[in-house]
Amino acid sequence: MLADFNFRIIFEYMPLFLNGLKSTFLISIISIILALMTGIVACSCRISGIKIIKYPAIAYIEIMRSTPLLVQIYFLYFGLPTLGLRIPEIQTGILALMLNSGAYIAEIIRAGISSVDEGQIEAGVASGLNYVQRMRFIILPQALGVTVPPLLGQAIVLVKDSALLSLISVAELTRSGQTMTSERLMPAEAFFTVAFFYICIYLCLKTFSDWSQKKLIYREAY
C-alpha cells in the first residue's frame, strides 16, 4: 500500500503548499506579536489594584479561556456583520487568534510574576526602589526567564489553531491540503505534507526559544 504514496503530486502542488506556508507563517507571527502585547496589557490590568481596569481584564481573560476558538471565529466572522461590523477574513483570523492567545499569555505572565519571591519585593521596597524600578530590575528579569517555555508552548498552540481559519476561507496551510484533497482525492499525501510543514514551523519556533532563553539568562546574570 505504501507504493501508492504519490510524491510526484506533492511536488506538483508545492507552489500551493508554499503559499499556504507563507500565509500561515505570517498570520502566526503577526498574531503572536499582537497576542504578546495584548497579554502584557491584560496582565498589567489584571494584577493592578485599580478595580475599574482589574475587573474588565478578569472578564476578558475568563471569557476567552472558557469559549472554544472556533466559536469566537464564527462569532467575529458571521456574527458581528449582523450587528453592523464587517471585518475581512484574514483580519478576523488575526483578531481571533490575538484575543484568544492574549488571554492565555496574560495568565502565563501573571504566573511568572507571582513566582518571584515576596521577600525580594520587600527588599526592593526597603532599598528605596519605586514600583517601576522594582518591576524593571527585580521582578521582570526573573519572571521573563520562567515564562519563556510556556510562552513558546502558547505560540505553538497558536500556530496549530490558525488551521481553523481554513473554515472562513483563509488560504493558509491546512486549506492547501484541503484544496489538494478536493482536487486530487489524495488525503494521505496532502495532509502528510501539511503536517510536515507544521513540524518545520514548530522546529523554527523551538530553536528561537532555546536561543532566546539562553540569551535572557546570560544577560540577566550580569
Add this chain to the structure above:
Amino acid sequence: MHLKKLALTIMALALTLFLSGICSAGTLAEIVKRGELRVAVQSGAPPRAFVDKHGKHTGSMVEFAREMANRMGVKLKVLDFDWDGLIPALLSGKADILAADMTPTLKRALKISFTDPWTYVQPCIFTSTKKSYQTIEDVNKPEVTVGVLLGSTGETIAKKYLPKAKIKSYKGGGRMILQALVAGHVDAGVNDDMSVLTQMPDFPPNTIRLLDKRLGRGKDPLSFAVRHESVNLWQWINLYFKTIRADGTYDDNIAYWFESTEWKKEH
C-alpha cells in the same frame, strides 16, 4: 536523537495508515453475508440527504439507498461524513456506497467508480436582493466576490464562467455560502439551484435571490459511487435504477422530494 525518534514515529504512523486499507473480492457478496448495506452520505443538503425533525436520516438519495437495501434484503446503515471524509470513507471500506451530491468527474473517477447518473442539477448564481446584478456579465467583474463550496462543481463552474471575479471557497455545506452572503463577506455565490432554493427559506425572507440565467451547458449529472474493485455492486446499482425507473418507484421518489413541498410537513 530527538529527530530520529520523530522520524521513526512518523514512519510508523504512515505505515499503519496504509495497512488499514481493506481489500475485498466481492463487495456485493460481502454485503449480503453481512446483512447490512453501508452508505456514506453528507447530511445538511435537503431534499437529497438530511436529518429530519425526528432525527432520522432521510431525503431523496437516502430513500433510494433504503430501497436498494430492501431489494437486496439487507438492513441499511447510514454513515454521515463531511465532504472531505466521503471518498476516504469509501476507499477505506467503511462504506460500500457513496451517496452524495457528487458530480462524476474524470479526476474523481481516477479514484472511485461512478454509476450512471440518477439525476441532474443546474448550477446557478445567487445574490443578495440589495445587489442589482442581472446577467452573468454583471457578476464577472474584478470588484465582485463570489462564494463557492471547496471542491464542489460550483467552484469549477465559477472559475470557468466568472474568471474575473474574486472567488472565496467555504466548507461545511451550501448553507455556509448563504451565511457569508447574508453577512456581506461575498457579493454572490454559485451552487446548484436545488440546494439554494431549499436552503433559502431558512434565511430572512427577501434577502436572497437567484439570477434567471443558469450556468453551464444545461444540466450537471449526479451519481452514486463505489470502489473500483466493486464491479458487481456497480452493475447491480445500474440495474437497480433501470428497474425502479421501469416500475415507477423512481418517479414517485422524484415527485415527492423535488416536485412538491409535501415532504416538508412530514420531515
